[in-house]
Structures are given as structure tokens and as C-alpha cells.
Amino acid sequence: MTSPSDWIEHRRGDGELLGWMRPHGDGFVVIDLLGRECSGELDWFEAETLIEETGIGYLADPYELRLGGCEWVRVRITEVSVSQVRVKLEDWGDVNVPTVEHVLAFPPGDDLRRHEPHKPGM
Numbered sequence: 001m002t003s004p005s006d007w008i009e010h011r012r013g014d015g016e017l018l019g020w021m022r023p024h025g026d027g028f029v030v031i032d033l034l035g036r037e038c039s040g041e042l043d044w045f046e047a048e049t050l051i052e053e054t055g056i057g058y059l060a061d062p063y064e065l066r067l068g069g070c071e072w073v074r075v076r077i078t079e080v081s082v083s084q085v086r087v088k089l090e091d092w093g094d095v096n097v098p099t100v101e102h103v104l105a106f107p108p109g110d111d112l113r114r115h116e117p118h119k120p121g122m
Contacts, residue, residue, distance in 0.1 A: 007031060010051045018056060021047045033059065033080050035107025062090065062115035065102060074115055075102070082106055 007020035008028075019038070021028040027041040030050050039050055059080060064072045065087055078101070079086035085108045089100040104112060 010048060012052070012055075016056065019051045019054070021051070030054075034085065034112070058114075063087065064113050064115045065104075066111040066113075072113075075112075080106075085112065087112070 004022070007022050009020055010018050012018055017033065019033055020031040021044070022031055022037075024041050027043050028047040029037050029041060030039040030047050032038050032054065033056065038054065039047065042050065059077050063075050063077060065075045066072050074090040075087040076090055077085065078088050084106055085104045087102050087104065089102075091097040091099065
């Protein structure tokens with residue numbers, strides 16, 4: 001799947017794609033680079049501001065991938081496009097560990113989520 005034709009690209013000054021705005025009612029809904037809605041209905045200025053403030057830094061965060069429908073493993077995003085999302089198993093920067101990659105369709109859906117560290121006592 002590619003981004004729907006009614007999604008409006010939003011790029012920063014250097015041309016880097018930050019996300020999209022999807023027309024909704026009298027306003028727009030912000031879509032991030034993983035194809036996920038990030039807002040309710042906003043006006044154009046609010047939508048642009050949210051995309052700019054969100055940036056692309058979240059792509060560097062640790063994520064979790066559900067394998068086989070049940071097991072969650074920690075991964076890092078290595079590539080995002082409107083045709084696929086590529087992730088690799090977390091290797092903690094160890095160059096001696098073989099890289100294990102998974103290619104997901106765009107948008108990746110519920111099988112990819114941000115890693116939330118477990119808090120002590122919870």
C-alpha cells in the first residue's frame with residue numbers, strides 16, 4: 001500500500017519528508033511516517049506545527065515487533081518508505097552480531113509499537 005492520494009506531503013526546508021496531512025471535515029489529520037494518525041481534526045496551521053514539532057526523531061526510538069502473533073522482540077527501524085518499513089533486531093551496536101531484518105508492509109499496523117521500558121514495581 002502507498003500513501004493515499006488525498007494525503008498532502010509535508011516536508012521541512014531541506015526537502016526531508018516529515019509526514020502528511022489528510023483532509024478531514026473542515027480541517028486535517030496529521031499522519032506520521034509510519035502511516036499512523038497523530039491528531040484529531042486540526043486547522044492547516046496547527047497540523048503543520050504538529051508535524052514540524054514531531055519531526056523524525058521518533059524513528060530512532062526503540063520499537064517492538066510482534067513475531068508469530070504473540071512474541072514481542074525489540075527492534076530498531078532502519079528504513080521507512082510508503083511501500084515498506086524495514087526493522088532489525090536490536091543488537092545494541094555490537095558489530096559482531098549478525099543483522100536480522102524484517103520487512104513490514106506500509107503502514108506496519110499493530111505488529112510494530114514503541115518500546116516502553118518497564119518501570120520498577122509495576
